[in-house]
Amino acid sequence: MKNEKLSLLSFVLPLVTLGVVIALWQITVTVGQFKIHLLPAPLDVANVLADTAMRENLWAATCRTGKAAMGGFTAAVIIGVLTSLLFSQAKWIRQSGYPYAIFFQTVPIVAIAPFVIRLFGFGLSSVMVVSAIISLFPIITNTTTGLISVDPKQLELFHLNRASRWQILWKLQFPSAIRFLMTGMKTSSGLAVVGAIVGEFFTGGSVDGYGLGYYIRLTSDLMKTPELFAYMICSTLLGVIAFLFISLVERFLLKRWIA
Amino acid sequence: MPTLKREGMAPRLQNLCAKHRNLVTLFGHSPMIEISEVHKSFENHANVLSNINVQIEQRQFVSIVGPSGCGKSTLLRLVAGLDVPTSGQITVDGDSPSHRLASRTAFVFQDATLLPWRTAAGNVRLPLELQNNVNRQTPQTVRDTLSLVGLLPSDADKYPRMLSGGMQMRTSLARAIVTEPEVLLLDEPFGALDDILRQQLNEELLSLWAKKKWTTIFVTHNVSEAVFLSNRVLVMSHRPGQIAADIAVPFEYPRNRKLRSDSKFAELCGQVSEHLREAAAV
Numbered sequence: 001m002k003n004e005k006l007s008l009l010s011f012v013l014p015l016v017t018l019g020v021v022i023a024l025w026q027i028t029v030t031v032g033q034f035k036i037h038l039l040p041a042p043l044d045v046a047n048v049l050a051d052t053a054m055r056e057n058l059w060a061a062t063c064r065t066g067k068a069a070m071g072g073f074t075a076a077v078i079i080g081v082l083t084s085l086l087f088s089q090a091k092w093i094r095q096s097g098y099p100y101a102i103f104f105q106t107v108p109i110v111a112i113a114p115f116v117i118r119l120f121g122f123g124l125s126s127v128m129v130v131s132a133i134i135s136l137f138p139i140i141t142n143t144t145t146g147l148i149s150v151d152p153k154q155l156e157l158f159h160l161n162r163a164s165r166w167q168i169l170w171k172l173q174f175p176s177a178i179r180f181l182m183t184g185m186k187t188s189s190g191l192a193v194v195g196a197i198v199g200e201f202f203t204g205g206s207v208d209g210y211g212l213g214y215y216i217r218l219t220s221d222l223m224k225t226p227e228l229f230a231y232m233i234c235s236t237l238l239g240v241i242a243f244l245f246i247s248l249v250e251r252f253l254l255k256r257w258i259a
Numbered sequence: 260m261p262t263l264k265r266e267g268m269a270p271r272l273q274n275l276c277a278k279h280r281n282l283v284t285l286f287g288h289s290p291m292i293e294i295s296e297v298h299k300s301f302e303n304h305a306n307v308l309s310n311i312n313v314q315i316e317q318r319q320f321v322s323i324v325g326p327s328g329c330g331k332s333t334l335l336r337l338v339a340g341l342d343v344p345t346s347g348q349i350t351v352d353g354d355s356p357s358h359r360l361a362s363r364t365a366f367v368f369q370d371a372t373l374l375p376w377r378t379a380a381g382n383v384r385l386p387l388e389l390q391n392n393v394n395r396q397t398p399q400t401v402r403d404t405l406s407l408v409g410l411l412p413s414d415a416d417k418y419p420r421m422l423s424g425g426m427q428m429r430t431s432l433a434r435a436i437v438t439e440p441e442v443l444l445l446d447e448p449f450g451a452l453d454d455i456l457r458q459q460l461n462e463e464l465l466s467l468w469a470k471k472k473w474t475t476i477f478v479t480h481n482v483s484e485a486v487f488l489s490n491r492v493l494v495m496s497h498r499p500g501q502i503a504a505d506i507a508v509p510f511e512y513p514r515n516r517k518l519r520s521d522s523k524f525a526e527l528c529g530q531v532s533e534h535l536r537e538a539a540a541v
Binding site: 151153154156157158159160161162163167171172175178256257258 | 339340341361364365366368370372374375376385386388389390418420
């Protein structure tokens with residue numbers, strides 16, 4: 001994706017695919033005569049979206065979840081980069097800490113979410129913590145890899161100039177790692193949205209209202225499947241937007257350095 | 260990542276070295292670079308260098324040619340202090356290479372080895388930053404050095420990926436000489452360039468050398484390049500690396516491109532090539 005030039009076709013073709021999928025979906029539901037609470041047709045979902053109050057609610061919920069995901073993601077980037085800087089300092093530090101970093105990748109987030117809520121209360125902070133936990137690992141692995149795999153020739157250049165450890169870290173290792181950090185951030189951005197939604201399954205959302213996760217659970221429990229689909233679509237779009245945003249930042253940062 | 264060694268020289272030792280240097284000068288002989296009985300072997304490897312003895316006078320331009328893998332780059336790295344000999348001794352201006360001030364020896368790598376996130380000017384500035392030597396004159400120094408190696412002011416703000424291979428190498432050279440070193444070590448710097456560009460850069464390097472008079476060691480596998488540039492060509496043999504021949508190059512400086520079509524130049528190149536053949540056959 002990175003190496004391909006953005007052209008008109010790269011926008012048009014996915015839209016064509018989407019149209020085909022929606023058409024097939026409509027046909028399947030009409031021909032198969034599915035019950036609406038089992039599998040709503042695209043037109044049923046469109047009906048739900050036609051309602052102004054519903055649209056306003058969707059927008060508000062998406063914004064709340066987006067805010068929580070952004071908070072969790074920012075925390076994950078800050079904590080992840082700091083951890084990586086620490087890990088890059090010595091092999092023994094990496095060896096001591098890395099197994100516990102893997103914890104953040106392997107922990108079933110659903111299992112510890114209730115515990116997080118006990119600690120941080122029902123509200124935005126719990127949602128952000130769950131989001132941060134789930135999006136932390138890719139930041140740590142990618143950034144650490146970037147920090148410790150600098151070009152040996154460039155490192156020799158620094159040694160020849162008697163660079164201090166601090167200079168090597170800030171003028172060589174950190175800039176070398178930015179490419180890796182961006183890769184980690186792209187993975188994490190989507191995970192942060194997932195984390196926020198999972199958090200909202202349990203807490204509902206923030207003080208000022210409910211997020212997407214809460215409505216997904218609610219509409220699912222009430223078997224309001226067309227509404228459920230609307231919230232699902234918003235969750236997906238939120239993840240896509242997060243990914244695209246980070247990709248844009250990456251393009252902007254790296255275009256001058258890398259062909 | 261290998262840990263960084265910062266070796267500051269104790270003041271007493273420094274005084275001792277200074278005295279010693281004066282003594283040597285008194286007796287009228289002080290090679291700038293002295294390599295005595297140097298051996299180098301790597302773990303699980305045969306000897307890379309065996310009994311190397313070389314003395315290089317101040318302001319000499321010495322080229323080292325040899326078959327690939329003969330250890331010529333290793334020898335250069337020892338002189339730079341990037342590695343230490345297994346036995347034997349190397350002194351540069353009386354000091355061990357790793358004790359020397361960084362600003363006094365400069366090294367040009369085989370690839371330009373530029374930092375992609377810094378502009379040409381930013382790359383040239385780097386050694387001054389690392390040696391904590393940045394002051395108000397620095398921007399001017401950087402500009403002057405860039406123009407010295409033939410880069411235009413408009414190239415100064417370009418990132419390495421926007422520069423051609425030749426321009427990258429010029430930037431790399433500028434980065435090496437920006438600290439006004441006394442010793443310049445070059446490890447096959449023009450190996451990746453096409454022949455015409457290489458010849459052009461050889462001529463420019465010589466005119467820079469005429470101005471700056473660095474004591475220079477130039478590692479290459481190109482015989483004509485070595486003869487064109489140097490006062491003296493050392494031919495190294497293969498496994499273990501030894502000095503097989505030490506050939507003086509008598510042509511007067513300044514040299515220009517016409518020298519390349521001189522019959523004496525061709526004859527000397529032929530001689531060096533013959534030595535190189537013998538060295539590679541051993």
